Amino acid sequence: MKNEILYVLLNEYADHEPAFLAAAINCDERAIRTNPKYINKVVAPTLGEVRSCSGFRTVPDYSFDSMPEEYAALILIGGYQWMSEDAERVVPIVKCAIEKGIAVGAICNAASFLARHGFLNSVKHTGNGLEQLKLWGGENYTNESGYVHEQAVRDGCMVTANGSGYLEFAKELLLLLENDPPEYIEMFYRFQKEGFVKMCQSQNEHP
């Protein structure tokens, strides 16, 4: 399905990193969307459950073998297994997505994984700090000058973020995917970043 957003989860994936993006895709402010622009799908090495950092168990919709060839975005969620053999199997999937001009997002250690395999060498990008990208990337990472020290960076079809940039990651991908009007996406971001209490206060101060 061309409107599917594929979240790649390996074991020990970071629970919070897909949460805001995926919820914004599937829900509006008050309910599940009746006619969402995109459909969230979970992809994992096999169809067996994947276990998060917290120990929560998620059932994949697709395995690496059964995932579709056409889709709207490939989102690589961070965690502790991005140097594993399972992670190696993601390399051709990313290569194919980039070649097709499909949106690719990578957060936390998944951004380091992109550095490790040379996928950050022609885009502005960020990740868990320049030192970690250099450490993971070694000789395959040749784009130190493209590193931007921000919570999330969007360049063309690629969005990268550090692990605490979960909200900025969501925002940049929602903008790239044109999931909602930009003002709506900005409001979603500010509400989750600043919080209900602070936003109530600023509304009272500036009625």
Next chain:
Amino acid sequence: MKNEILYVLLNEYADHEPAFLAAAINCDERAIRTNPKYINKVVAPTLGEVRSCSGFRTVPDYSFDSMPEEYAALILIGGYQWMSEDAERVVPIVKCAIEKGIAVGAICNAASFLARHGFLNSVKHTGNGLEQLKLWGGENYTNESGYVHEQAVRDGCMVTANGSGYLEFAKELLLLLENDPPEYIEMFYRFQKEGFVKMCQSQNEHP
């Protein structure tokens, strides 16, 4: 198991609301903890998978019928089903936890659910705004003066929060459960709230 933390998930639960708390319970800064103080477990109406707001599918560890009688904390995660028949089945579970002095957390619509069933009448508390608590609580909510307009509120063994108070909710529960030293919990909170980039900047400004 007395050290289990039980997360009550109904269908259409909010993905981001358990994520930070549960990850902090099971991981330290860099990896899965080898000897965690508490173990995360998912409880749902049945042992069948529950579907989040995003459409992610989680496998429960316990059903309402098979959950243990002894445990460390009961965490009610918000979402769109807290007025359903499944939610009604949570009422005696909460009653029992409160009577035993077990830690109870409720965020977003789960806090409104507590108001609806009279569980907020003898504690300071918050939720998705006073108006929503009054709307859901009706005659069963008699503690308007106990409402505090903060992101999260801890009073004795109970922690309540609004839906955007996911980080403050985690922080107050981690403090209540003494999961780590308070300075460590504060650092975890600040890192996720302010973000890696801002924290790097303040470290450079105040070396």
